Amino acid sequence: MSAPTGRPPSVVLAGGGTGGHIEPMLALADALRRRDPAPRVTCLGTARGMETRLVPARGYDLRLIPPVPLPRKPTPDLLRVPGRVRRAVADTRALLAELQADVVVGFGGYVALPAYLAARRAGVPVVVHEQNALPGLANRIGARIAARVAVTVPGTPLHRGEHVGMPLRTAISGLDRAGRRGEARAAFGLDADRPTLLVFGGSQGAASLNRAAVAAADALTAAGVQVLHARGPKNTDVEVPARPAGAAPYVVVDYLERMDLAYAAADLALCRSGAVTVAELSAVGLPAAFVPLPIGNGEQRRNALPVVEAGGGLIVDDADLSPRWIEATLLPLLTDPAALAGYAAHAAAAGVPDADDRLADIVLEVAAGDR
CATH class of the missing domain: 3.40.50.2000 (Glycogen Phosphorylase B;)
Structure with missing residues (x-):
């Protein structure tokens, strides 16, 4: 699937929750916005995350989906996860159709997992970015269905991971x-x-x-x-x-x-x-x-x-x-x-000061159907 000619690609970014997910997501969004022509960028998040403040402040569209927190240990709450995932995936899939998404980029956490699963069901290609040397559950799942997988730390144990670095604000990287x-x-x-x-x-x-x-x-x-x-x-x-x-x-x-x-x-x-x-x-x-x-x-x-x-x-x-x-x-x-x-x-x-542009290249290649 690739962006139809005549319109810029539609890129959906899933990285809500903590600053560790949100900051690289926004750095990538900035890198995409610098491209000519600039793709349409939409961020996914939940009502409980820092993204409700940070994303609009940087001038990006934020669309909310239900959160799917994943318990780290077996608890009774684990029994509720499948139902929460189904609802979040259904809502996210409808959003991807509305946005005419050409690629979904996930940064891990409880926003990324439903985005990965919804993209797979909708036939939208996925790019995963992992910030930490030890990947979390959402990105371990996402990497299995992704077109490309980017990692920050060399040697990160993630399926088909490519060392790209961490997307950073240009105020820092420059x-x-x-x-x-x-x-x-x-x-x-x-x-x-x-x-x-x-x-x-x-x-x-x-x-x-x-x-x-x-x-x-x-x-x-x-x-x-x-x-x-x-x-x-x-x-x-x-x-x-x-x-x-x-x-x-x-x-x-x-x-x-x-x-x-x-x-x-x-x-x-x-x-x-x-x-x-x-x-x-x-x-x-x-x-x-x-x-x-x-x-x-x-x-x-x-x-x-x-x-x-x-x-x-x-x-x-x-x-x-x-x-x-x-x-x-x-x-x-x-x-x-x-x-x-x-x-x-x-x-x-x-250091890798140009990781934002490296990741932007990957995302646009995947959106164009070059995987």
């Missing part, structure tokens, strides 16, 4: 860190020429990172290292006393609205290793000390490993992160410009 450094540091009240550590734990912060970084504040700033620390909007108890006059600043903020400027300001990051975070850091060439989330199936460690193995970062277990580890491991690195430059070069070499 960032000139060196060129924006002065502007970025001034924006956060940092000194222009000091080595800079960026600490962040995702949109809500991370308690273990907050504790370790704050406890190491005196050692860092005494050595001339300044810190930009995003504590999370609810963690108002995370504070660092004002530094003495002439000392390196330690700037604490609730949230970083401009991650591009935060990356430009920094020489090294201390952070979790979610899929989007790892992809963004490597795309901009910012080395990091990754602290994988200590719960789940270990995917955060796997996300970071290719960058670390390429020499673009470090991994420390959450249980081993401490002020002493920061002082013994990060402080010598932050005060060694040559070592920092080497880590940055290796991080950049592991």
Whole structure:
């Protein structure tokens, strides 16, 4: 099936739920919108997800389908899943017909599964994009029926997966860190020429990172290292006393609205290793000390490993992160410009800044019937 001549292809994107699904979906949508002629892009989501706010804000049409949450463990709720799937698939299939969909692109999660099944029944080809090193259930199913399968992390165990990378916003993928450094540091009240550590734990912060970084504040700033620390909007108890006059600043903020400027300001990051975070850091060439989330199936460690193995970062277990580890491991690195430059070069070499366009090429090839 391919788009009839005389109209642009109709591309349906299924990536609602969390920011980890929504951000790459919107980055792909932006890449498609830059094409000439631009395809018609419609996003699928549910009423309970972040997409209800993020998708319209970026100027894309959002159509809602019933959610199909998949229990991770056998529970009585598992018995309700088949009925929920049937209803969601029927609703989604009707939407695909209304939209005259030429291709469905899924990013995993509870929006993607009914989209994959509805597309198969409607004869619409599917493209799957997997963000994490360990794929979820929806994408493992989708990969079996997909025309093409794109993965972010090399070696992801997904049927016929092609390494494409993570689609990112152009504000990140096109960032000139060196060129924006002065502007970025001034924006956060940092000194222009000091080595800079960026600490962040995702949109809500991370308690273990907050504790370790704050406890190491005196050692860092005494050595001339300044810190930009995003504590999370609810963690108002995370504070660092004002530094003495002439000392390196330690700037604490609730949230970083401009991650591009935060990356430009920094020489090294201390952070979790979610899929989007790892992809963004490597795309901009910012080395990091990754602290994988200590719960789940270990995917955060796997996300970071290719960058670390390429020499673009470090991994420390959450249980081993401490002020002493920061002082013994990060402080010598932050005060060694040559070592920092080497880590940055290796991080950049592991990045894929044009993954949005690579995935857009695949999607349009499939929509045109070239599989």
